[in-house]
Amino acid sequence: MTTTGLGSLPGEDIREWIKVVLEAVDTPFLPELPARPYGDMVSRTVAVLTELAVDLQPAGWRLTGGTDPRASLDQRRARSLVQEDLDVLEELADGYTGPFKIQLTGPWTLATTVELPRGDKVLADHGARRDLAEALAYGVNEHAAEVRRRVPGADLIVQLDEPGLPAVLAGAVPTASGWSKHRSVDGPGAVDLLTRVIEAAAPAHTVVHCCAARPPIEVFTKAEAEGIAVDLALLTEPAWEQIAIAVEAGKTLYAGVVPTTGTIPNQEQAADPLIRKWRQLGLDPELLKRVVITPACGLAGAPSPADARTRLDLLRKTADVVAEAAEE
Template sequence: MTTTGLGSLPGDDIREWTRVVLDAVDIPFLPELPGRPYGDMVSRTIAVLAELAADLQPAGWRLTGGSDPRASLDQRRTRSVLQEDLDVLEELADGYTGPLKLQLTGPWTLASTVELPRGDKVLADYGARRDLAEALAHGLNEHVSEVRRRVPGVDLVVQLDEPGLPAVLAGAVPTASGWGKHRSVDGPGAVELLARVIDAAEPATTLVHCCAARPPVEVFTKAGAGGVAVDLSLLTELAWEQIAIAAEAGTTLYAGVLATTGAIPEPDRAAAPLIRRWRELGLDPELLKKVVITPACGLAAAPSPADARARLDLLRRIADVVAEAAESDL
């Protein structure tokens, strides 16, 4: 059994958190620290965008309509923060071989978050959202190449965060006025842009993370994602059926079994919903061994760094419980 975190962590000490994740989980990851200026997942993604300029407004990130990366002081700052984080990773991961995960915001969540130069979301403009996805794809490809240069020997995993995609598909993203909703995007259209970004991550493997009651698993798998990360406590019956189909087709489930806040449970209790559902669906126990155990979502909302560290440390004990259950079912 394998464990990892989903990216975000509390506090602002990138050096300490990089040390922690290199030791605490089986798939270490580049930490995201939203408690720092320019440390959130959208700012991290703005840092890697190629050929598009953006600046930070009170309402959030906005494209400026220019292609000069020096057009925005805020964008240069995001890139500086990312480079500093990669410097720390390069130093502390010297000699490391094995999997390493990077996280970026996916194209649809980015399009429903970032604004056009004259207002409203990029989502509203078909051409603009394609340009944004292309810039993300190009920037992701360069980002993957840079990390591979800095930390030779790693097997990179790229996580695309798409919490906004269910609302995009449902036509539930509000317009700038607040009086209407943006038109829904159909499944094939959603697959097309997501696939463009996933393809750009090669040779890294990819997963898509979406904490929702009905994450669009079929969109993720058709776009070429090798894994899906979900919060198990939220899933509907239909979502579980889609996950079962995906798992049997070879997609890796990143199972969010551990709550990010509240009392820290015993390993048996945290593992129980995953084991029970696997048995109810009649899935192969061998496939259960391939599940990656994660927190339910990012840990930035944990009450303290110590609490977040305790939750990361608990993941391997939960994985042991799941592995024992899989063995007993064989």
Template sequence: MTSTGLGSLPGDDIREWTRVLLDAVDIPFLAELPARPYGDMVSRAVAVLTELAADLQPAGWRLTGGSDPRASLDQRRARSLLAEDLDVLEELADGYTGPLKLQLTGPWTLAATVELPRGDKVLADYGARRDLAEALALGLGEQVASVRRRVPGAEIVVQVDEPALPAVLAGAVPTASGWGKHRSVDGPGAVELLSLVTTAAPTVIHCCAERPPIEVFTKAGAAGIAVDISLLNPAAWDQFAPAAEAGTTLYAGLIPTTGPIPDPEKAADPLVRRWRELGLDPELLKKVVITPACGLAASPSTADARRRLDLLRRTAEVVAEAAENT
């Protein structure tokens, strides 16, 4: 059994968190620290967009309609922060070998968040959202190549965060006026753009929802799916079962991000119980990666977040033991 986190963490000390993550989890990752200016998940993605320019408005990020990467001071600052974090990773991961995870906001969540130059979301414009997805894929490829040069022993894994995709598919993303909703996107259309960002490295798609679009994720080329186990409804489990049997790895969000910290047995129980109810192969349960339910940025302190990360491996041991006894 293995463990990892899902990206965001509290505080602003990237150096200390990088040290912690290289030791505390089985799949270390480049932390996102949204407490810092330009450290949130959308700003990280905008930093990766080497072919599109954007600036930061009071309502959030907006494309500026140009391709000059120097067009926006905010975008340059986001890129600078990402570069500094990669420098820290290169220094502290010197000699590291093994899996290493990078997180990136997915094309549909980005399209539902970033605005067009004239207003409204990129989601409203078919051509613009494709341009955004292509630029994101290109930038991701460059980032993966850079990390491979910086940490030669790393086996890169990419986590694509798509919290907004269920709303995109359901036609539930509000328009700029707030009076209407953007038109829904069908499954094949969602797969088309999402598949652009699954080719740079083995990719895990993360979506905390009651019914994440698992079929869309697998058709887009996801090697793994990260979910909050406490949220999944029976229909989602019914979709996941054939995916697991086809080789898709489950990243099981078992450790709550806030509130009381459970013991390992209590944390593992929802996964083990449901696995047995579905009659899934116990050998596949051994391949599940244990994670927090979502990012840990909302933890009240770095010490609290560290305790939740420390619980991951102990929970993984309980799950592994349960697999042996199933």
């Protein structure tokens, strides 16, 4: 059994958090600290879009229509923050060998967040969202290569965050006016753009993260993601059935079992929903050994860094309980 976090953490001290994750979890990750300017997941992804110029407006990030990376001061600041974080990582992870994870926003969530030069979301323009996905694919490839250069011993995992994809598939993303919704995207279309980014991440391993009641597991598996990260407390019965199919097909489940806020459970309480559901579905206990134990979602909303650290520390204890259940 292994453990990891899903990316975001509270506070602004990147040096301290990198020290923590190198010790607290089996698969360390590059922390996202949204409390810092340009520290949120979309800004960090915009930072790797070297093929597209994007600027920051009151409503959020917007394509400028140009290709000059110097076109946006905010984009350069976002890039600078990522580079500073990688500098700290390179220093503190000197000599590290083993799995290491980075996180970026997936193409569909990015398309629902970034605006076109004329307004409205990139999602509204078929060509623009394809161009954005291709720029993201290139950026993911370059970013992953840089992380490998700075931490040569890393067996890299790229996590793509897709919280917006269920709304894209359901046709539930509002237009700029707010009076209507963007047309839904069909499954093959969703698979296509996601596949482009996942293929660009190679040779890194890939996991797609989506905290939703019915994450589109089938889209993730058809796009050849190796892992699926979910919040177990939110899942509906149909979602569990899709997860069972994916796990039996060799996909890795990143099981979000430790809540991100509220009362902190003990390890037995955290592990119980996963173990119980595994048995109800009749899944092979041996497959349970391959599950990665994670928080339910990102920990940026934790009331304090100390609280978030406690939740990370709980992951290994929970993994031990799950491992024991797999042997029964």
